[in-house]
Amino acid sequence: MSNRMVSNVRRENFSLEFVNDELPSFPPPDDFPVCVDENGSVLARFCDDSWPMQQWLRKSCAFTFGMKTSKRSRPWLTQGESYLFRLLLILIMWVTPDRMEPSTLQSRYNNIKRIFRFCSNNKISVADLHRYPQLVLEFTAAISKFAANYIYIFRTIYEYEGLLGFKILNSAQIYDLYCVSRKNHSTQTPYIPSRLSNLHLVRSLELIRDYKRSSAAFEGLFDYVWQEYQANNKGWVRGSKFISPFSSRASRNLIYRGPFEQVAEEYGVKDVLDKWMFGSARRPCRGMTVSTLSSFFGAISLVGATCIASMSGMRRGEINELRVDCFDVAELDGETVYVLRGETTKTIKDDDARWITCEDVRDVIAAMSSVAKLRMKVAIALGVSHEEGEVDNPYLVLRSYEPWSTGYSEAIAIPTSVRKSIDAISLDAQCPSLFLPGDLIITDDDFKEALKVNPDLNVKRFAVGKDWVFAFHQFRRTLMVNACHSQQVSPQSLQYQLKHLYLSMSMYYGRNASALAFNSKVRDEYISTAYESMGRTIMDLKSPNFVSPISTVHKERAVNFLEAKALKQLVAQAKKGMTFIKETIQGVCLSTEPCEYGSADYVLACKNCVSGLASKENLPVITRVNHWLESQLEHAPQEGPRKDALLAQHEYTQHLINVILVEE
Known part of the structure; x- marks a missing residue:
């Protein structure tokens, strides 16, 4: 040629x-x-x-x-x-x-x-x-x-x-x-049901915070173990084995510091190691040895990486490129926004610079950084090839370079720039007690929720009675769906933080409300998922779940545009602005025009609106509004426009509760 x-x-x-x-x-x-x-x-x-x-x-x-x-x-x-x-x-x-x-x-x-x-x-x-x-x-x-x-x-x-x-x-x-x-259209990434998604975050953050509370003790223990290994292996050359100072089989000329379990107890971390590496484990575990410390550090890194994916939408490869200084707090338009940024993306104009996240990730980054800095110290001492900037700012996820880990000899032969592979499927193996027996078994409700979001779900792999298998791309997909449909996310212990995250994503991904450059791929996926969520809600309008406050005939006319429409067609119409749906206290509004009454928080505006439908799933919300109106009426003046407005709204919420939403 x-x-x-x-x-x-x-x-x-x-x-x-x-x-x-x-x-x-x-x-x-x-x-x-x-x-x-x-x-x-x-x-x-x-x-x-x-x-x-x-x-x-x-x-x-x-x-x-x-x-x-x-x-x-x-x-x-x-x-x-x-x-x-x-x-x-x-x-x-x-x-x-x-x-x-x-x-x-x-x-x-x-x-x-x-x-x-x-x-x-x-x-x-x-x-x-x-x-x-x-x-x-x-x-x-x-x-x-x-x-x-x-x-x-x-x-x-x-x-x-x-x-x-x-x-x-x-x-x-x-x-x-x-x-x-x-x-054969491509199968969409599975959506993690809310019970399992929340369980993953609750347990993962509990692990992270357990480490954070004892981080000084763990760092001290790590330094002590490394010091004793160095003392026991003077003149070590690459290719030879390290002799453990916690092995009773060591020769007379070498140091023996007793069983590692005893040392861990002296440093006050034995209970934490027991809890996460042995306690309530879903599979048999061997006794505590010095390698348990390395496995636990690996658990912090992997579990932390899945938390980042769950609360930022970052891909696995993007997480793998993060450095320990990646967490930022920004004030944008008077709002506090928590941000993750890539290693070489510190300029405002860089398209791949930042991902929106929430405050909980601060603890995650702190725990992962603690582990990364300790491992980087050993990597440098053992001559692992690295860049100059990694000494003070190492990658957030590193291999197990410590000589008491399994496979350290292979790890030290690979430059730090060749990134370590991370996989969420290894969560159970890396941290045996992250989930309790039966926690991940898919229930009927889990299955229905996942299938509702993903009609093409692999029903054999994610069948009722089987364990849910996590993957990094599932966390991204789940975050996008929940953020675009946040009104329907069930109240959980993490709701406040996630609500704040969803609001930030809507503001800066959905409306592009800031000049600060955020990751374009995650923004595009957010917008695409928003349209998809809108399309699915529109398809659901024909179900008995939605009723008209005016009449049954009115509902039939309101949704007649759905005849013979597939989800893809509805999504395409939504993108073109031909179809629109916004959530209200009552349910939904299909009008493409702005509401002069602010229907998102003023329920009476929906009374005679020909574009509004009520949702039976909104009954708890309407009930709370009704109770609030009753409390306001008790303290309202006897006469006047305020009381008239409160009475009119209360009359309408009563109408929704007693006549429409509870009607069989």
């Missing part, structure tokens, strides 16, 4: 790009350095079966190509097929013109691997798949829900057939796959 073949994967370390940024030829020579480390040393060449990809993906990960035995599998590809697999990765990384994010590259690798795995299982070459129409149909059926992810791969290979010397699918088969992708 005459054109330069320059890497199209976005990488932050430009010095590394200089080493293998340009491909000399296609196919490349066997010794082409695909992977290099921060010092320019070659980690893997094109001919190797395993490519360590941490410098490409900014996390610990390897691309393997099926020829050698690994921890998880035996060899499953021939030498020829493995070569084609590697060649396709080179094509996507260097030859195609499309720029891609590291996460996209990993997704492409996983999809290509699935294609090769399918062909290997059916004992055919990947280059011959198009010759077997029945197998093509079988593969298409297997990936039908994710068909859109494969179209790019098959289309790219087809377009570069002249360069590669083979194709996998022909154009007609790719078109058939496209048709399948159109039929």
Whole structure:
């Protein structure tokens, strides 16, 4: 090829790009350095079966190509097929013109691997798949829900057939796959039912505050343990094992400080460790050892990260980039707003600078920062590669570098810039007592609530009687739905803080009420979810839950625009301003015009409004308004406009309560 073949994967370390940024030829020579480390040393060449990809993906990960035995599998590809697999990765990384994010590259690798795995299982070459129409149909059926992810791969290979010397699918088969992708819309992220969402936050914040109250003791204990490890391991070199000062099996020449459990009690933290790592655990736990301290610190980091996701809407990757100084308090338009900001995003104009959050996150950041600073101290002492700015301002989530942790030897070999993978599915394993036995079992009410928000919910995975499995993207989705529909969130212990958060999100994401730049992706998702929530409420108008204060015929006329309308159509109409719905004390108002009476807080304005409907779910609200009116009437003057207004409103609330809302 005459054109330069320059890497199209976005990488932050430009010095590394200089080493293998340009491909000399296609196919490349066997010794082409695909992977290099921060010092320019070659980690893997094109001919190797395993490519360590941490410098490409900014996390610990390897691309393997099926020829050698690994921890998880035996060899499953021939030498020829493995070569084609590697060649396709080179094509996507260097030859195609499309720029891609590291996460996209990993997704492409996983999809290509699935294609090769399918062909290997059916004992055919990947280059011959198009010759077997029945197998093509079988593969298409297997990936039908994710068909859109494969179209790019098959289309790219087809377009570069002249360069590669083979194709996998022909154009007609790719078109058939496209048709399948159109039929299978993507399943929306599950919404966490309010009981489980609130339980997660209540328990998580209890853990965080337990640590905060004893943070000085934990920090002192950590420093003591690290000091004793250093004393016991003078002259340690990388690759050798550390000898624990809490092991009675240590030789005579080494220090033995007694069992760790006794030391933890002396520092006053044993009860906290017992409570969260052993007490009421949903699975058996071993006795307390020094590694328990490391596991507990890992629990603080992971649980804290899920709290941030729940109360800011940040994605997992965004949380992973936060530094310990990320929490800010801003005064905007006379209001206090709590904000999280990224590591390199301190300018007002930066689009990705800030995420709105709530005051509870201050404690979360404080606890996570305490752990991060302790671990960073050890990382520096053990020679872990890091940037200068991390010494005083480390990442909020770090690996377990302390030598009493499981897997520390692997951790210290990875630069801090290669971020640690965090996954909410590990909550139970990392903190065994975060939830009590039975806490996460999905009830009938949980299921109905989740299904109402997500009609396409995977009912097998999230069935009644099964444990709810958390994921980071669920926290974001749940926050957006609750913030856009906050009037229907049931009162919980966290309601005040969450209400303040929802109000801030509405002000600064929904109305863009400040010149301060907030994260555009989360703002767009907030607005999209607001329209979706509006659409779902509109669809519900035909149910018996909504009644007309005027007559049954009036309701039928008010909602006749819903005939044969799907949710997507209603959302589209809402975005265009053709359909509108706003919540009132009575229920909802469908008028697209501003209400001159301020119907959000003046119920009498709805009495003769042809655009208003009452909701039976608002009965508690209307009842409270009715009681308030009665209390005001008791102290109102005998005559005058104020008493007339109060009487008129009281008469109408009585009408709603006694005649419409409680009518069967």
